[in-house]
Amino acid sequence: MFENLNWWEIGALLLLALLIFGERLPKVIGDGMRMLRGLRAMAQNATSDLNKELGTDLQLQDLHPKAFIRKHILSEEEEDALRKPLQGLFDDVKNDLNGVKSDLSEVAAAADIKNSGTSTPGSAVQKRPAAQSFDLDAT
Incomplete structure (x- = not known):
């Protein structure tokens, strides 16, 4: 409330x-x-x-x-038939999000490895990884 x-x-x-x-x-x-x-x-x-x-x-x-x-x-069979396409769509989205998560974790791990050698423990400013280029028409 x-x-x-x-x-x-x-x-x-x-x-x-x-x-x-x-x-x-x-x-x-x-x-x-x-x-x-x-x-x-x-x-x-x-x-x-x-x-x-x-x-x-x-x-x-x-x-x-x-x-x-x-x-x-609706019978149970009809209800299952209605849910089946939505369940497949949910599984596809879930797999896509898991792929994005693994890609982001790989990028973060690579950035940590890259930054660990160049930064000093007392420095407040750390380098950010280079921005990745992407196609605006694809998004």
């Missing part, structure tokens, strides 16, 4: 809440938590009532439209 906020923003929000609510802040937090627990209990009761009426073990994740279609319309 707060993954887009950094610590400074969260601190500013807490300080703002303290300034607005003052001494009532613990009561407001308690009321909010009580409301959240009530909403969770209502959702759980609705799910259990729906399970009793339908006679199945229904999960909330199953009500997502994609999951519902996948579960009730």
